[in-house]
Amino acid sequence: MNGPVVHVDTASPVPPYEQIRAQLAALITTGRMPEGERLPTVRQLAADLGLAAGTVARAYRELEAASLIRTRRGAGTRVAPLPAPTRTPDPAKLAELALRFVTEARGLGADRETVQRAVRDALDE
Template identity: 45%
Template sequence: MIITVDAAAEIPPYAQVRSQLLDAIATGALQPGTRLPTIRQLAGDLGLANNTVARAYRELLADGVLESRGRRGTFVRDQATDVVPDARTQRLEELVRTYVDGARSIGVPSDEIVGALDRALGS
């Protein structure tokens, strides 16, 4: 499993980790029953704070994508692929809302926001 975090990205590191784990589950790179690295191990590998990875794991646990088996670790749930589309859609809505709210806070009108999205999608 390869996860990368872009410190310069506007998306927070925990969200990048969360999104990449969702993608890996959706594409089958992470199969149901797969044990994930410990929070400490993944945080160390990525050069992140433990709490950053813990937040990503916590959100995926709450979404029903992962399950904690106590001292045995954190695993991809057997039914994770059933939940992934809903979890991804919810996260996408959150990201879009954050973007739109940020753009509106600096006075950007809706048509310019849509134009910026179109340009970003075209690149």
């Protein structure tokens, strides 16, 4: 992982570990971080972001639980192969993701139009 890719807003109502998890998950699922790319160590990323190592470790654990990264002793933490896409997305999972996004966006002060614009912009990327 080259350069500062993850940013944490300490004034945000979203916990720092969740900001890290969400940003890395987005980078992985969009292909910006390809399979096999090595992530910084927990300690290194924590130092780079000015956070406690436990905060980064929690984000990494959640990413590992979601099968987005793999940690191997001696090989470090790397982006895992993405699961094969399914033809029909699970409506319940989509609703859960949408609700989480809207909740976090509203926590940042975004109104309906801003949330919709953000979704449209993300779809157009």
